[in-house]
Amino acid sequence: MTKTSIDLSRRKALQAAAGLSGVVAGAVPLSALAATGAKVQASGGTAAQADALPPVTDLAPRPPMGWNSWNSFAGTINEEQSLETAAIMAEKLLPFGYDVFTVDIQWYEPDATSYSYNPNPVPALDAHARLQPAPNRFPSAKDGQGFAPLAGRVHALGLKFGIHVMRGIARHAVKLDLPIEGTPYTARDIADTSSVCPWNPDMYGVDMTKPGAQEYYDGLFRMYASWGVDFIKMDDMSRPYDAHAPEIEAAAKAIARCGRPMVLSLSPGETPVPRGGHVRQHAQMWRISDDFWDDWGLLAAQFTRLENWNMWMGPGSWPDADMLPLGRLALGDRDTKFTPDEQVTLMTLWSIARSPLIMGGDLRYLDAATLALLTNPEVLEVNQNSTANAPHFLEDGLKVWTARGPRGFEIYLALFNLAPEAREVSVQLDRVGLVGSFLLRDLWERRDRGDVKGTVTAQVPGHGAKLYKLTPLV
Numbered sequence: 001m002t003k004t005s006i007d008l009s010r011r012k013a014l015q016a017a018a019g020l021s022g023v024v025a026g027a028v029p030l031s032a033l034a035a036t037g038a039k040v041q042a043s044g045g046t047a048a049q050a051d052a053l054p055p056v057t058d059l060a061p062r063p064p065m066g067w068n069s070w071n072s073f074a075g076t077i078n079e080e081q082s083l084e085t086a087a088i089m090a091e092k093l094l095p096f097g098y099d100v101f102t103v104d105i106q107w108y109e110p111d112a113t114s115y116s117y118n119p120n121p122v123p124a125l126d127a128h129a130r131l132q133p134a135p136n137r138f139p140s141a142k143d144g145q146g147f148a149p150l151a152g153r154v155h156a157l158g159l160k161f162g163i164h165v166m167r168g169i170a171r172h173a174v175k176l177d178l179p180i181e182g183t184p185y186t187a188r189d190i191a192d193t194s195s196v197c198p199w200n201p202d203m204y205g206v207d208m209t210k211p212g213a214q215e216y217y218d219g220l221f222r223m224y225a226s227w228g229v230d231f232i233k234m235d236d237m238s239r240p241y242d243a244h245a246p247e248i249e250a251a252a253k254a255i256a257r258c259g260r261p262m263v264l265s266l267s268p269g270e271t272p273v274p275r276g277g278h279v280r281q282h283a284q285m286w287r288i289s290d291d292f293w294d295d296w297g298l299l300a301a302q303f304t305r306l307e308n309w310n311m312w313m314g315p316g317s318w319p320d321a322d323m324l325p326l327g328r329l330a331l332g333d334r335d336t337k338f339t340p341d342e343q344v345t346l347m348t349l350w351s352i353a354r355s356p357l358i359m360g361g362d363l364r365y366l367d368a369a370t371l372a373l374l375t376n377p378e379v380l381e382v383n384q385n386s387t388a389n390a391p392h393f394l395e396d397g398l399k400v401w402t403a404r405g406p407r408g409f410e411i412y413l414a415l416f417n418l419a420p421e422a423r424e425v426s427v428q429l430d431r432v433g434l435v436g437s438f439l440l441r442d443l444w445e446r447r448d449r450g451d452v453k454g455t456v457t458a459q460v461p462g463h464g465a466k467l468y469k470l471t472p473l474v
Helices: 003-017 030-042 079-092 139-144 148-156 170-178 213-227 243-257 273-282 296-312 338-354 368-374 375-386
Strands: 065-068 100-103 160-166 191-196 203-206 229-237 263-266 285-287 318-320 358-360 385-397 399-402 411-417 425-428 435-441 447-453 454-460 467-474
Touching: 065 079, 065 160, 065 375, 079 148, 079 425, 100 229, 139 148, 148 160, 148 213, 160 399, 170 203, 203 213, 203 243, 213 243, 229 243, 243 273, 243 318, 273 296, 273 411, 296 318, 296 338, 296 385, 338 368, 338 399, 338 411, 375 399, 375 467, 411 425, 411 454, 447 454
Parallel strands: 065 100, 065 358, 100 160, 160 229, 229 263, 263 285, 285 318
Antiparallel strands: 191 203, 385 399, 399 411, 411 467, 425 454, 435 447, 435 467
């Protein structure tokens, strides 16, 4: 038995243990592939749907796409910057599907200045222990309006509105012992002061065994619904996972009760793979790593994580490799450290593995090259509409993924060179389950490369990638 078949068989065994079916590992005759595609198309589906993970929700049928303020603004973004950025996003990125605009951490902190946190914060709060936008940064939030005015203006641009929130209840609300809306209980009654985030001083955990705990979360998400929030990035949730599982369940329950559809994204990672069944029942996105920044070592590490999580990926269930640190970053201090070839690798991997595409760079300084990287429609099609996505293990230093196109018979092929030097890569198609002749199209260059049979050969830059579409010639 070859190394490839051993690894693919192991993957199938893991999927079987999880109650899932995976992509067929063996070589598929061309005639059979085409016939399968035609049969499923006739019923309005794709050839890969029989292998797909069944959705648990109608939310997020495709990987979410959008922009988040963390990589470029840290915790400092204000209303003026939000509106300026949202307008650019609506003009330049929304036509390509990027529609979720998210204000990240500490919008409630009047004195936020950077990537560090005030050790003794005094955040903006309402009378029921719920954080509010700091009015000195978000003037439209005055008089208890919260984010509703800003969300309304973002919605008017055709975008969805998202916010970052921390797990738990504000420490300052516990200090003031504010009442929980609609209950006889207070913040001190439900707070677990032993449950604290190791890197942020804003919150205590909520003890979900206490009366009033679920009511607190219910009231919190009713407020978010009244603001018009569409997307919640909830932090300090996925690590340690089991300790925080009751609050993950509480947030999901509160969303189901709040009267407004909201996508729930859990952060940070590394979420444990054995908890895949639980997390996809309660959230639509979850981080598979700690914060991802523009460092080749971090990018190389995401390959294994995405391979490990691939069995849990599907409609309404998106393992999240984190935001795209591209363009201008870090409060305007610098541009991305990724080389152009590494940027192509990043977008190719996120697309073939179907990670959410959340741009993190400052859109006010969006250059033509970064815009082109983000908006290649043929690459985005892979992220949004491919199926049967699968890694293949062929040799060290070479990563290979395949997927099926939306019509069921086209095959996407991604080649990644993890070595620092350029190399010629030859992949025998039968080793990734393909037999026959194909028209080869380079998706990054958006041009056909002629016919291939048996082998695909490409010169791949160091730390670079190639992404092809193979259409059967029948």
